[in-house]
Structure formats: structure tokens, C-alpha cells
Amino acid sequence: MTEPIKVLIVDDITSTLDNLQKLLSFEPDIQVMATAVNGKEGVEQAKKLAPDIVLMDVNMPIMDGIQATETLAQEVPGSPVIIMSVQGERDYLRRAMQSGAREFLIKPFSGDELIASIRRVYQLEQKKESFLAKTTGGTPVAAAAPPDGGTPAGRRAEHGQVFFFYSGKGGVGKSLIAANLAVSMANETKGKVALVDLDLQFGDIGVLLNLDHSQGITDLIENIDHMDPEFIREIMVDGPYGIKVLLTPISPELADLVTVEHVRRIFGELRKMFDYIIVDSSAHLGEINLEVLDHADKVVVVTSLSIPAIKNTKLALKIFDSLSISPDRVVLLLNKSDAHSEFNKESVEANLRFPIAGQIPNDPKLVINSINRGNPFVTTHPESEISQRIRELVAKLLPTAPAAAEAEPAEKKSRKGLFARR
Ligand SMILES: Nc1ncnc2c1ncn2[C@@H]1O[C@H](COP(=O)(O)OP(=O)(O)O)[C@@H](O)[C@H]1O
Ligand SMILES: [Mg+2]
Known part of the structure; x- marks a missing residue:
């Protein structure tokens, strides 16, 4: 069997941590590897354990979920964050969008929504990694390439x-x-x-x-x-x-x-x-x-x-x-x-x-x-x-027609720059 998706949950409310853990324990492909009770602890745990997914509450003491997400996006980019926020936290939601979180769940959410979100973010991350391996790695074609040979070439x-x-x-x-x-x-x-x-x-x-x-x-x-x-x-x-x-x-x-x-x-x-x-x-x-x-x-x-x-x-x-x-x-x-x-x-x-x-x-x-x-x-x-x-x-x-090709590099460059900035 393949490895389960390793999840770190960060939330300051102990009963929420317990509930989420219980909920995810029924999924054979998901494993809660650790929990943390504030953003700072969450970042420390993520650095140590490199989880596949981080579930992040927003409102927490010491360091809030937004700041923690920003830090993780910079320092542990391989651990994508799913933000769990409460409805009325609109202002937070806007900030969360900028912070680099991959998905947002609005509390209360169902177990199905949570599980689907974890799997989706995980799969996207896997795809991204296999893509990066293909484009930057020494191995010409990554093992994850589709069976029909759907590589760019x-x-x-x-x-x-x-x-x-x-x-x-x-x-x-x-x-x-x-x-x-x-x-x-x-x-x-x-x-x-x-x-x-x-x-x-x-x-x-x-x-x-x-x-x-x-x-x-x-x-x-x-x-x-x-x-x-x-x-x-x-x-x-x-x-x-x-x-x-x-x-x-x-x-x-x-x-x-x-x-x-x-x-x-x-x-x-x-x-x-x-x-x-x-x-x-x-x-x-x-x-x-x-x-x-x-x-x-x-x-x-x-x-x-x-x-x-x-x-x-x-x-x-x-x-x-x-x-x-x-x-x-x-x-x-x-x-x-x-x-x-x-x-x-x-x-x-x-x-x-x-x-x-x-x-x-x-x-x-x-x-x-x-x-x-x-x-x-x-x-x-x-x-x-x-x-x-x-x-x-x-x-x-x-x-691109040959005549227009000349102008292309400059445009490409500026687009890339714009795209990369967050
Ligand atoms: N440029 C436009 N000018 C006027 N009405 C438009 C224009 N583009 C879309 N619409 C209107 O918006 C509606 C939705 O368009 P549609 O192509 O079905 O959207 P989508 O596929 O994104 O859901 C159309 O029924 C049309 O009346
Ligand atoms: Mg349509």
C-alpha cells in the first residue's frame, strides 16, 4: 500500500483538535502525525516533521494562522496549508488568500469536505513535485509520468x-x-x-x-x-x-x-x-x-x-x-x-x-x-x-508567427515576474 497522507493539525481549541483527529482516523489513506496549539508551535512542528498537509486554524494566541501560513509558504513550501476559518472572519479570509494557503474551509464544514480538500491539495502537491522533478531533475522522465507517455515531448x-x-x-x-x-x-x-x-x-x-x-x-x-x-x-x-x-x-x-x-x-x-x-x-x-x-x-x-x-x-x-x-x-x-x-x-x-x-x-x-x-x-x-x-x-x-517571435522574450519575462510575485 502507498504511504498515508501525513497531516499536522494546528488549532488552539483542544476539543476541535480531538474532533478532527477522530474524524480523520477513519480514513485509511490519511494519518494525523501531530497537533499544535498555536501558529508558532505549528511552524516548529512542520519544520521538524515535514507533513504532507497542514490544517490551520486562523484565530490563535502567540502566532495566528495567517502569519504561520506566510512563514510556512516561505520556509516549508513542501507542506501546503489548508486554512480553517469561521464565517464572519472575512477580513482574515482576504489576508489568508494572500498568505499562500492552498484551500479554505469555512467552519462548520463536513467531514467529507475536509477529507476531499486534504486529498485534493495533496494530489496537486504530488503533481507539482513530479512536474518539478521532470523539468529540473537529472532523471529525464519521472516515475509519475502518465502511462500513455503524456509528457510535454x-x-x-x-x-x-x-x-x-x-x-x-x-x-x-x-x-x-x-x-x-x-x-x-x-x-x-x-x-x-x-x-x-x-x-x-x-x-x-x-x-x-x-x-x-x-x-x-x-x-x-x-x-x-x-x-x-x-x-x-x-x-x-x-x-x-x-x-x-x-x-x-x-x-x-x-x-x-x-x-x-x-x-x-x-x-x-x-x-x-x-x-x-x-x-x-x-x-x-x-x-x-x-x-x-x-x-x-x-x-x-x-x-x-x-x-x-x-x-x-x-x-x-x-x-x-x-x-x-x-x-x-x-x-x-x-x-x-x-x-x-x-x-x-x-x-x-x-x-x-x-x-x-x-x-x-x-x-x-x-x-x-x-x-x-x-x-x-x-x-x-x-x-x-x-x-x-x-x-x-x-x-x-x-x-507565434516568426515575425512576432522577436518581441516575445521581454513579454515572457515580465509575465513571469508578475506571476511569481505574491
Ligand atoms: N460580452 C458580453 N456582452 C453581453 N452579454 C454577455 C457577454 N458575455 C456574456 N454575456 C451574458 O452572460 C451570460 C453568461 O455567459 P456564459 O457564456 O453562459 O457564461 P459561463 O460559461 O462563464 O457560465 C450569457 O447568457 C450572456 O447573456
Ligand atoms: Mg458555461
Whole structure:
């Protein structure tokens, strides 16, 4: 059996320590290795024991959880922190976000939430370590490399580019932009374009493009062992300008049937069949999203001018950073950038410490009309400003043309700098 996940719990209330310990004792893959009653003691224990995960209370005497988390992020980076805070501690929560904590649990939380969070943070850390081993270590390919040889080198041998659309929050316009971008990309490049809806439960691509949704990804996985290009093309639906669309399961409860392994195999095939693969996703950073994220050539993060959107984008960028997703691969997009708001591009960039690569204007009339008719606005109103901005995004996502390559190093450098600063 593999080693259990070693956890250090830091909380000044003895009964909380006891409860958490009891709760975790039922999980065979989790082992509480030590406890501490304040931040200072927590830091000392973590330095000595190098736990896999630190569960950290916020309000504690001597040294609080935020300060302890900041210290750990600097001095024991291999021991990621999950903060446990009480609802009304909003101010703390904001500080906690800056301190380098990986996740936040709001008390009272359920045992399931706690356990899921521990496993998730642990897995992300493992991925990060195996990635670092691959890129910096003397051993060329780490043992943790996926069985299908999905290493960066293996990836490049295949053909299609994957553009993964993500936002930490729904309703920011991710699906709308992904759909219009796919159509525009087909028109601009005349290449083979696939659009994949990975918002498996609540995908909207079928509705946005007014497609016949009588089959979807579950029809592929039912016959996954006989999956060949011809079969895949049959299951995909025809969209505007010759794009091919892989839709969600026809019913939300079928979403659970789709596994990471399925997704890995499907994308392996799609990369051989298409030049560009545009992926719409759900906000949930579960296994499937992480798998595609890991292998995507570009990750387009969509945000908007609202506090929840910005907050979730910040969290997402932090998670990407901890997953060692290079900032060069991240394209930050501000949607409804001219909407009335107390924020603007500059304040969002300052807050996120990440440059905005593109802005999409707010155009409710055109957008609502386009959604109601199921006609992408890039086809019906190609000269509108919103369509022009989408075309600019197409150009940005395409592999760098030789002429533009000169300007790249400087931009890369500044992005990296911005990304690394916390
Ligand atoms: N640039 C825009 N201008 C006007 N309305 C927009 C714009 N982007 C998105 N919307 C509106 O926001 C809604 C949510 O967009 P959607 O793409 O479904 O978001 P997500 O996929 O992020 O949940 C859409 O129904 C649309 O009416
Ligand atoms: Mg959506």
C-alpha cells in the first residue's frame, strides 16, 4: 500500500483538535502525525516533521494562522496549508488568500469536505513535485509520468493545439466566448476546429449554437475501445463554418460516467484529427479539468469586473501557479470590459498581478439576440466590435508567427515576474 497522507493539525481549541483527529482516523489513506496549539508551535512542528498537509486554524494566541501560513509558504513550501476559518472572519479570509494557503474551509464544514480538500491539495502537491522533478531533475522522465507517455515531448509529437477555457466562476461569458472563438478560428485559419463541451453537467454549447443534442460524449465512452476517427466524427455534431462539436452527455446525471482515462483517450484522438481544439469547462477544478488543463497549450481564463469573479480568478491563478502551469500558457481575458463598474482593466491587473491579454466589450443586445437564435455573433455580425475582439483573440492563441517571435522574450519575462510575485 502507498504511504498515508501525513497531516499536522494546528488549532488552539483542544476539543476541535480531538474532533478532527477522530474524524480523520477513519480514513485509511490519511494519518494525523501531530497537533499544535498555536501558529508558532505549528511552524516548529512542520519544520521538524515535514507533513504532507497542514490544517490551520486562523484565530490563535502567540502566532495566528495567517502569519504561520506566510512563514510556512516561505520556509516549508513542501507542506501546503489548508486554512480553517469561521464565517464572519472575512477580513482574515482576504489576508489568508494572500498568505499562500492552498484551500479554505469555512467552519462548520463536513467531514467529507475536509477529507476531499486534504486529498485534493495533496494530489496537486504530488503533481507539482513530479512536474518539478521532470523539468529540473537529472532523471529525464519521472516515475509519475502518465502511462500513455503524456509528457510535454510526447505531446508535441501530436498535432492539434488545445485551448482550454476556464473561469473560477460561472456566468462570466466563458461558453459564449469559447463558442464564438471556435467558429471564428475556423473561418480565419481554414483549419480543422473541434469544440468540446467539458461542462459535463450544465454545458451550454449545444444551446448557444442551436445544435441537435441527441448524442454526446457518453456515446463515445460507451464504445471507447472501438473509438476511431470515423466514429468520433459521427458522434460529433456539425457547427458553423465546418467546426465539429463534442457535446455533453444528453442528461446531467450521466456526467459521472466520464472518467479521466476516457478524457485522456478522447483528447489523444482529437489531437490527431484536428488542428485546434477549443474546450469549454465548468468552474470545478476536479480531476477531468485538471487533466486537460495540464495538457492544454493555452489556458484562457475568463474574468469580469465583479468582486466574486476577480476573487475566483485570483484563486485560480494561484492554483495554476502551484500546479507549475507556466504563466506563458495563461491568457487572461476580461469580458464585458466596458461594463459600468468601480473596477477597470488596470485595477483588475493590479489586484491579480497578472496582465490582461484581451478585452471583450459588453454588447447585451447583440449577445442576447445571438443566443436566442443560436447563431454566433461572429457569423451574423463579423464587423461588430465584439467580433473583432474575438478575431484578435484567435490571432493571440495561434502559435507565434516568426515575425512576432522577436518581441516575445521581454513579454515572457515580465509575465513571469508578475506571476511569481505574491
Ligand atoms: N460580452 C458580453 N456582452 C453581453 N452579454 C454577455 C457577454 N458575455 C456574456 N454575456 C451574458 O452572460 C451570460 C453568461 O455567459 P456564459 O457564456 O453562459 O457564461 P459561463 O460559461 O462563464 O457560465 C450569457 O447568457 C450572456 O447573456
Ligand atoms: Mg458555461
